[in-house]
Amino acid sequence: MQNPWRAALIGAAAGALVTIPGLGSGTLWDNSETAYGEVAREILLTHDWVVMHFNGAPWFVQPPLYFWIAAVCAKMFGIGTFALRLPSALATIAMGGMTGYAVTRQAGFRAGSYAAVILSTCLMQAIVGRLAIMDALLDLAIALTIFWWFRAIQTGRDRYFIYGWVAAAFGFLAKGPVAPIVSLLVILPYFAWESHASRAHWPSWRAWLGGVVIFAAIVAPWLGALAARTGLGSLAQLIGHYTFGRYTGTIENQSGPFWYYLPVVVLGFFPWIAFLPSAVAFAAGAVRVRPTDEGQRNAQQMMRLAIVWSVVPLLFFSCARTKLPNYIALEFPALAVLAALYIDDAVELARTHALRFSAAAVPVTMLLLGVAIEIFSRENRLTGDLRGAATDALYVAAAIAAGSVGAFCLLLTRRRRTAAPYALAASMLVAVTLIAVVALPQAEAFKPVPHLASIIERRRHAGDAIAIGDVAGGNALVFYTSPPVYTLRAPYSPAGVLCTSRRAWLVARRDADPPPFGRRRRLIAGWGKAVLYLYDGARCGSAHRGRVTARTETDAREI
Numbered sequence: 078m079q080n081p082w083r084a085a086l087i088g089a090a091a092g093a094l095v096t097i098p099g100l101g102s103g104t105l106w107d108n109s110e111t112a113y114g115e116v117a118r119e120i121l122l123t124h125d126w127v128v129m130h131f132n133g134a135p136w137f138v139q140p141p142l143y144f145w146i147a148a149v150c151a152k153m154f155g156i157g158t159f160a161l162r163l164p165s166a167l168a169t170i171a172m173g174g175m176t177g178y179a180v181t182r183q184a185g186f187r188a189g190s191y192a193a194v195i196l197s198t199c200l201m202q203a204i205v206g207r208l209a210i211m212d213a214l215l216d217l218a219i220a221l222t223i224f225w226w227f228r229a230i231q232t233g234r235d236r237y238f239i240y241g242w243v244a245a246a247f248g249f250l251a252k253g254p255v256a257p258i259v260s261l262l263v264i265l266p267y268f269a270w271e272s273h274a275s276r277a278h279w280p281s282w283r284a285w286l287g288g289v290v291i292f293a294a295i296v297a298p299w300l301g302a303l304a305a306r307t308g309l310g311s312l313a314q315l316i317g318h319y320t321f322g323r324y325t326g327t328i329e330n331q332s333g334p335f336w337y338y339l340p341v342v343v344l345g346f347f348p349w350i351a352f353l354p355s356a357v358a359f360a361a362g363a364v365r366v367r368p369t370d371e372g373q374r375n376a377q378q379m380m381r382l383a384i385v386w387s388v389v390p391l392l393f394f395s396c397a398r399t400k401l402p403n404y405i406a407l408e409f410p411a412l413a414v415l416a417a418l419y420i421d422d423a424v425e426l427a428r429t430h431a432l433r434f435s436a437a438a439v440p441v442t443m444l445l446l447g448v449a450i451e452i453f454s455r456e457n458r459l460t461g462d463l464r465g466a467a468t469d470a471l472y473v474a475a476a477i478a479a480g481s482v483g484a485f486c487l488l489l490t491r492r493r494r495t496a497a498p499y500a501l502a503a504s505m506l507v508a509v510t511l512i513a514v515v516a517l518p519q520a521e522a523f524k525p526v527p528h529l530a531s532i533i534e535r536r537r538h539a540g541d542a543i544a545i546g547d548v549a550g551g552n553a554l555v556f557y558t559s560p561p562v563y564t565l566r567a568p569y570s571p572a573g574v575l576c577t578s579r580r581a582w583l584v585a586r587r588d589a590d591p592p593p594f595g596r597r598r599r600l601i602a603g604w605g606k607a608v609l610y611l612y613d614g615a616r617c618g619s620a621h622r623g624r625v626t627a628r629t630e631t632d633a634r635e636i
Contacts, residue, residue, distance in 0.1 A: 081181040081189065088177030088193025089170050094506045095197050096166035096206040099513030101159025103520065104527040104553070110209040111552035113139075114161040117147035118556065121156070127302045128311075133560035135307060137314040141299060142250035143211035161209040168213035169206030172220060173197040176410050179224045183379045184418060185372070187425075191498050192410075192417035198505035199413065201345030201406050207513065211251050216407045218248030222260040227382050230268055231375075233278030235287070242288030246295035253320040257292070259390055259407065267385040274364070274381065275374060323399040333400040338391055341402045346409065348477060348501060349416050352432070356419035360384055363422075380418060386411030424494050432488050432497070473508045473516070480504020525604035526550030526584060530557035532602050532609060533582050542578035546585045548607050554584060568592075576617040583610040 105111045112131065116139075119130040129136045129144055143164055150160040173193045181189025196202055205213050225241035228234075241260070248256025271277040280288075304312055322328060343350050360380045368374040390408040394400065423432050483500040487493045521527075526545075530553070533543060543558050545551050546565035555562045563574050565583070569591055575581050576594045582601075585591050587608050591598070597614035 079181075080186045081178045084177035084181040084186055084189035084193055085174040086177075087190045088173030088175075088197060091194045091197035091502065091506070092170035092173030092202075092206065093166075095203045095509050096169050098510045099517070100162050100166055100207060101157060102513065103158060103518055104524055105158055105161065105209055105556065107524075107526065107550050107553040110161070111556040113143065113211070114147070114209050115552065115556040117144045117151060117161060118156050119560070120144055120148040121151060122559075127299065128306055132555050132562060135311070137307070137311045138319050139211060140250045140253055140315070142247060143214055146214075147209065158209075162207060165206050165208055165210065165213035168217040169197070169202060172202070172213070172217045172410070175217070175221060175224065176413065180379065180414055180417065184376045184421070187495065188376075188417050188421040191420055192413045194499060194502040195349050195416050196410055196413035198502040198509075199345065199349050199409060200347045201403075201409055203505070203509045204345075205403055205406050210403070212403045212406060214251040215248055215256060216409075218244050218251055218256050219260055219407045220410045222248060222256065223263055223382070223386060226260065226264045227267070227378075229280055229284070230264070230271060230277045231378060235281055235284035238280040238284040239288045239291060242292045243295065246292045249292075249296050250299065253316060255320065259393065262389050262393060263382075263386050266389060267382050270381050270385065271378060275368075275378060324397045326398050328399045331399050331401055335395050337400045338395055338405045341405055342391070342412070345402065345406065346412050348481065348505060349413070352416045352420060353412060356415040359419040359422065360415050376418060379414060383411040383414040383418075387415065420498055424497070473511050476508045476511060477504050480507070523605060524550075524553070525607035526553040527557050528604045529584055529602060529607060529609045530554055533558055536601075537582065538580060540579055542574040542581040544574055544581060544583050546583060546591060547589060548584060548586045550584070550607070571617060575612050579613070579616070581612040583612065584608070585610060
């Protein structure tokens with residue numbers, strides 16, 4: 078149990094390599110990235126750090142921590158893709174480092190470094206760490222909370238419990254009450270299990286009181302300032318509707334069956350999912366063995382925590398009415414710990430037969446995927462950008478297959494078998510870099526709104542109205558132009574901005590034919606399935622005159 082900082086450095090380096098390359102390439106993805114990016118941008122536009130705004134109006138959907146950090150990054154690096162995704166990348170880097178440190182202190186350097194690189198190079202971590210959303214910050218806060226509370230239960234030192242409450246408070250500011258709730262749902266069953274199986278220390282009443290007071294001291298100032306500015310209704314919307322309402326009801330039609338997260342775990346934990354079934358079986362047996370020394374006891378405690386951490390959030394979010402894949406990402410540190418402890422034990426005792434089988438399953442899967450992609454490309458006669466994307470997918474599959482073959486070969490050797498997980502991790506780093514630098518830029522061809530918005534920005538006049546009608550990308554249009562942006566629904570009203578504004582820009586479907594309302598309507602540009610119109614000239618006649626009574630805000634679908 079040495080070198081925790083060395084394991085932390087390895088984990089942080091893996092997190093950096095999986096997130097930083099190509100982080101600023103391309104444009105943001107609609108809906109959530111552009112919505113959250115716009116909220117951060119409007120902090121700089123309005124100079125208001127208390128009330129979040131979207132499309133020029135108050136916005137009570139998420140707490141402010143991500144937007145504060147993103148706004149600072151945008152101030153430093155400019156408002157763009159890199160700055161708005163950087164908070165997630167930094168949180169992912171910190172997550173890798175923190176996991177390596179915590180596991181090393183408990184189970185040794187090799188297990189800690191394995192856990193760090195496994196977590197940093199699984200597919201879900203790579204995705205969440207490269208998006209302009211707040212989930213990476215939430216996941217980091219929850220992991221810190223659980224690891225600190227675990228340390229408090231293990232050692233009986235109250236200061237660790239208070240540290241956990243500090244992390245939970247920042248988790249609350251990242252995404253609301255889900256941070257302390259999920260952390261408590263994990264740590265309380267773990268404490269009960271640990272009390273029965275080994276020894277556990279319940280935090281003192283002073284630790285509870287001190288932790289709750291510090292939590293409130295961190296969270297309350299912003300909540301109080303928000304309520305003072307906007308009233309208690311904003312808190313009811315933020316915490317009631319968009320937090321508890323997500324669990325008890327369906328937000329934005331984002332629902333799914335009870336088993337929704339099972340395939341998410343399988344895909345999100347790729348390629349390490351090949352080792353997970355054996356790791357779960359190993360942990361289930363290992364926690365029942367009477368420990369013979371302090372090191373084995375510590376490893377068993379970490380296994381019990383990882384088992385509870387893997388199961389409880391999965392059940393909790395499976396029962397929720399609103400479901401999205403990234404909700405379950407907060408339990409991936411536990412899956413990484415289970416896989417790391419299993420691999421560490423197997424290479425230590427030279428029980429590598431199951432490891433070889435799991436490593437061999439990865440290239441077989443990649444081979445089948447490559448064949449499927451090639452057949453699909455030929456059968457559907459993909460051309461141009463689609464064919465290029467399919468070819469890039471083959472390169473990614475080949476990189477992962479090569480890494481898994483390398484891991485398999487290393488497991489055959491006695492001296493180098495401990496390096497096998499690093500070979501597979503390296504292949505994932507190569508694969509993610511290929512996706513970020515080569516494949517994703519090709520997706521720009523399928524994002525019409527940023528390109529049409531750039532035309533608007535070059536040619537717009539002061540006072541021009543901007544609207545989007547019956548085409549996806551409203552959030553992107555707000556982000557790449559400036560508020561307000563009007564969302565129109567067919568049939569368009571003669572009392573709307575197309576008729577009443579001196580000049581109005583409209584992004585619409587290519588196959589749509591918006592009414593001219595007696596004005597000059599010019600087709601300015603087209604991109605994919607969207608086109609850009611400019612309405613100018615004489616305003617509508619008396620039959621068409623009217624006043625815009627309300628702005629319909631763009632649909633900001635939440636993650």
